[in-house]
Structures are given as structure tokens and as C-alpha cells.
């Protein structure tokens with residue numbers, strides 16, 4: 001197979017070891033680089049003369065972003081920024097997580113995926129086709145970054161709640177990995193977005209002249225297994241310690257079962273979602289005032305996320321003293337055919353069998369309304385892809401039955417959310433304990449007692465845990481991702497709330513604190529790996545928690561210190577060569593971080 005290197009089409013970097021870019025981003029052209037760095041990199045003269053402070057760069061970027069009229073324009077702007085100046089991109093994202101995360105992740109990434117083949121501009125990840133089978137290792141060898149630590153793989157067959165988008169799903173691995181970097185400091189060049197082109201069941205896409213994937217129907221489950229077997233082995237052959245995250249597969253259970261004991265892998269939709277909702281539910285149950293045994297949970301959606309979440313909460317209830325049978329009996333899962341029961345008459349998919357009700361005495365409940373009237377739940381979860389299905393009437397019933405109803409419409413993007421925050425607050429008189437998959441704005445509301453206050457929605461999105469699961473697995477060099485590591489991530493998240501956040505009624509930490517929360521999640525994941533004996537970095541076992549936190553922090557990429565560390569790196573190199581003077585002859589137009597001249 002011909003070897004193709006995307007780098008060949010770009011200016012050659014003077015010093016490959018200083019190439020901190022994620023393919024194919026050009027950090028070497030950062031306008032913050034002082035002139036001696038530019039001279040060293042031989043980029044001097046290729047960017048405008050002034051060496052800028054971050055404040056200046058940020059002002060320009062935010063002004064340019066404000067000029068964009070649509071969310072897709074903003075998404076495109078940020079993608080281009082990441083390509084042109086990866087460190088600046090991450091400086092902006094980490095400083096403006098609340099405002100910018102929705103533009104690079106849910107909800108805007110949903111529209112970007114729907115229109116991927118229309119808005120495509122540049123390579124940002126790897127595409128592997130069914131036709132490449134037998135040669136996957138050779139194609140993977142083309143990835144220009146030598147030290148990949150983590151990959152996020154999708155086959156695009158269930159992108160958020162938007163259905164099968166084929167290779168247009170690439171926005172998801174790119175967006176998720178951007179959050180690994182922004183939220184947990186995994187170096188950008190150590191991430192590999194990977195999209196499998198295994199056909200699509202989406203006829204409209206197959207007939208779209210702009211669609212950039214194969215125009216074949218989806219391959220069979222058996223063919224997919226054959227392909228994934230080769231892929232897993234090719235990935236680990238090139239990068240033996242790689243952490244592999246599966247994302248947005250239509251039926252991800254078989255792959256998880258097949259690979260979980262032999263590779264360092266996890267499924268974000270089953271396990272990451274399970275853990276993040278566990279974190280929110282632990283806090284919501286505490287806040288509800290009811291013991292676990294008195295909760296009844298109706299789940300609309302019995303797919304990967306629904307079952308993944310329900311299983312984590314069963315585990316929580318058991319750790320709180322219930323038997324497995326008692327815990328499982330608190331759950332009522334609903335799919336397209338109604339309440340999942342053992343005698344419903346259809347063949348249940350394997351992953352639903354565990355939750356199939358046996359106590360229905362032949363009776364079946366076909367609709368969500370029927371099920372909730374029957375169960376009168378304390379907890380209502382939406383993982384169904386059905387926007388708006390938690391109607392005002394259903395929400396009012398939840399408020400009638402409960403002092404503090406737990407209502408989590410978790411489907412993404414926002415258009416698929418089972419209800420919005422405003423509706424949940426208004427129809428429960430402000431009493432709901434709420435989290436949604438995509439962000440909603442805070443709101444002011446006056447309840448029936450005449451009290452006006454600000455209400456803060458929670459964002460129950462796996463973005464709160466997958467960065468820490470990934471970083472914890474990388475740093476502990478875990479051979480597997482165990483159930484305890486997953487549970488630990490959710491439990492750590494629940495404990496990460498500050499007193500002030502609890503006071504504000506939050507179920508999840510403020511998103512602006514996500515990097516510090518990721519350190520704690522990472523530590524707990526590493527401790528669980530150590531307890532399970534799956535860590536290969538065994539010298540970390542001896543460290544105290546605070547030393548381990550410091551170690552984790554020291555290993556996290558910080559885009560704000562990148563230019564400084566580059567300066568140090570080049571400074572050391574040049575002083576050891578003894579030829580600093582000609583190169584350190586800086587330009588007179590340099591600007592220090594505070595704006596003063598150098």
C-alpha cells in the first residue's frame with residue numbers, strides 16, 4: 001500500500017522534536033513565540049513581527065468568533081484555529097469552557113456531524129475503511145504522530161441521538177479528544193481521532209453526492225468483529241500502551257465484552273455515561289431525602305446508555321446495603337415496545353434481559369405515560385433520543401408524587417433532550433433535581449410560595465469522567481479498564497462538589513473547575529487500578545494522595561505554559577551549544593504577557 005503522509009504537503013518543520021502539533025496543526029507558528037524561538041524554528045519572518053501576549057491573541061480570537069453569524073461558522077473557526085495554533089486553541093478553550101465547550105462538543109458538534117461532508121475543510125483524524133481490511137497496520141503507520149496515548153473510535157452508526165451518520169460522525173472523536181486535552185491535559189499530539197468507514201444504513205447519506213464515505217450498506221456484525229479484531233491488534237502493535245475508547249456505536253456491547261479483558265479499552269456510552277450519571281444520582285438521592293430502597297426509576301431508553309447507567313446505579317444501591325435483587329427491582333426500563341418485561345413476547349436484546357421485569361403478572365404497559373402511572377417513579381431518566389417526550393403533564397405528575405423529583409433528560413444534542421430545563425423547573429415548581437446531557441442556561445424562577453431565585457441546571461454528560469478515566473489509565477499504565485475504575489470515576493465526581501456548589505443546588509461541579517475535578521477523578525481511577533492490580537506503573541502505589549495529585553498535575557498538558565516551556569527547552573539547548581548570542585538577538589517588537597516590551 002502506498003504510504004501517504006499528510007505532513008508532506010506542508011512546510012517541513014525545522015526541528016521535528018519541537019513539533020508539538022496535533023496533526024496537522026502548526027504550533028510552531030504561534031504568534032506568541034519570541035523572535036529567538038522563531039529563528040531557531042526557522043519560522044522567523046513567516047508570521048507577523050510582533051510577539052504577542054496571550055491577552056492580545058485572545059482579544060483577537062474572541063472578536064473574530066463574535067463576527068461569525070452561525071454556530072457552524074464558529075465551529076469551523078475553532079477547528080481552523082486548532083489547526084493553525086493548537087496551544088492558542090487550548091488556551092482559549094480552557095479559559096472559556098462554559099462558552100466554548102458547546103461549540104466544539106454537544107450541541108454544535110451534532111450539527112457539524114450532520115453536515116460533515118458539506119463543511120469538511122481539513123484532515124483532523126484518521127479514517128479506516130472496510131476495504132482497508134488486511135492492511136490496517138500499514139494505514140495506521142501513516143499517522144504522523146509517533147506517541148499516541150489514546151484514541152477515540154466511532155463507526156458513526158449512532159451519533160448522539162441523531163442516528164447513523166456514517167463517516168460524518170468524525171466530529172465526535174475529534175470533539176471528545178479535544179476535551180481529553182482541555183479537561184485532563186492529555187497532550188494534543190497524543191490523541192488520535194479515528195472513524196471507521198464500515199458503510200452506513202443512512203440511505204440519504206449514501207445518495208448525497210458530497211458524502212465522503214463509502215456508499216455501501218453497513219457491514220454485518222460478523223464482518224465488524226473481524227475488522228475490529230484486526231484494528232485492535234494493529235493499534236496496540238504500533239502504540240503498545242494505547243487506551244482505546246469506543247464511542248457512538250449502534251450496538252457496542254459485543255465489542256466491549258470481546259476486548260475488555262485483553263485491551264486497555266472502555267466504552268464511553270455504556271461505562272462513561274454510567275459513571276457520570278452515577279455521580280449525579282449519588283448527589284440527587286442524598287438531596288431527595290429518600291433512602292435508596294424507596295426510589296423507583298423509570299428509564300426511557302434501554303440502549304447502551306440506559307443500561308449502562310442503570311447498572312451503575314444498581315451497584316450504588318448495593319453498596320448502600322441493598323441486595324442485588326432489591327436494587328434491580330427499583331428499575332423500570334422502557335423501549336420502543338413499552339416496559340421491558342420478560343414475557344413481552346419479543347426476543348429481548350441480550351443487554352436488556354438483566355432488567356426485564358418479572359413481576360408484571362402478564363400485564364404489559366406500552367407507553368411511557370402508562371409506565372409512569374403504573375410506577376409513580378421518584379427518578380425519571382431519558383436516554384431515548386426523543387426530544388420533548390417528557391411533557392409538561394409528565395413533569396407535573398413527577399412533582400405531584402415527589403418533594404424533589406429526580407429528572408435527567410440525558411439525550412443529546414439539545415434538540416433531542418427529553419425536556420428542557422425551563423419546562424422541568426416550571427412544571428415542578430422549581431423542586432426538580434435536574435441534569436441534562438447538553439447544556440441549558442441558568443434561569444430565574446418564582447415558585448408558588450413567591451420565592452424568586454436563580455436555578456442552575458446540571459450537565460450530566462460523560463465529559464466529566466472520560467478525561468479522568470483516560471488519563472488515569474494512561475498514567476497508571478493500566479492493562480485493562482476495570483469496573484472498579486469506572487465506578488471510582490463516578491464516585492469521585494460526586495464527592496467533588498464544593499460547599500458553595502452544594503449551596504447553589506448543583507449536582508455536578510461547575511464546568512469551569514473541570515481540570516481540578518479531573519485530577520481527583522484521575523487519582524481515584526488510578527487507585528482503583530492499583531487495588532485491582534492492573535497498573536503497570538507500580539511505583540506510584542506508594543505515593544500519598546497529595547503527592548499523586550501533584551504528579552498527575554505535573555503530567556498534564558497546560559497550554560498556557562507551552563510557550564514558556566518551549567523557551568526553556570530552546571534556551572537550554574542553545575546555551576549548551578554555546579551559541580546563544582546570534583539567535584537571542586530578539587526583535588524590538590516583543591510583548592510580555594503583561595503587554596510590556598521585552
Ligand SMILES: NC(=O)C1=CN([C@@H]2O[C@H](COP(=O)(O)OP(=O)(O)OC[C@H]3O[C@@H](n4cnc5c(N)ncnc54)[C@H](O)[C@@H]3O)[C@@H](O)[C@H]2O)C=CC1
Pocket residue numbers: 158159160161162250268269273276300301302303304305306334335336337338382383384385386410411412413416436437438460461462463
Ligand atoms: N448525557 C450523556 O453523557 C450521554 C447521552 N447519551 C444519549 O442517549 C441517547 C441514547 O443513546 P444510546 O443508549 O447509546 O442509544 P441506543 O440506540 O443504544 O438506545 C436508544 C434507546 O431508546 C429507545 N427508543 C428509541 N425510540 C424510542 C421510542 N419512540 N419510544 C421508546 N423508546 C425509544 C430504544 O428502544 C433504545 O432502547 C442518545 O441521544 C445519546 O446522545 C448517550 C451517551 C452519553
Ligand SMILES: CC(=O)C(=O)O
Pocket residue numbers: 106159160161248268269411412437461462
Ligand atoms: C455524550 C455522548 O457520548 C453521547 O451523547 O453519545
Ligand SMILES: [Mg+2]
Pocket residue numbers: 160247248268269
Ligand atoms: Mg457518545
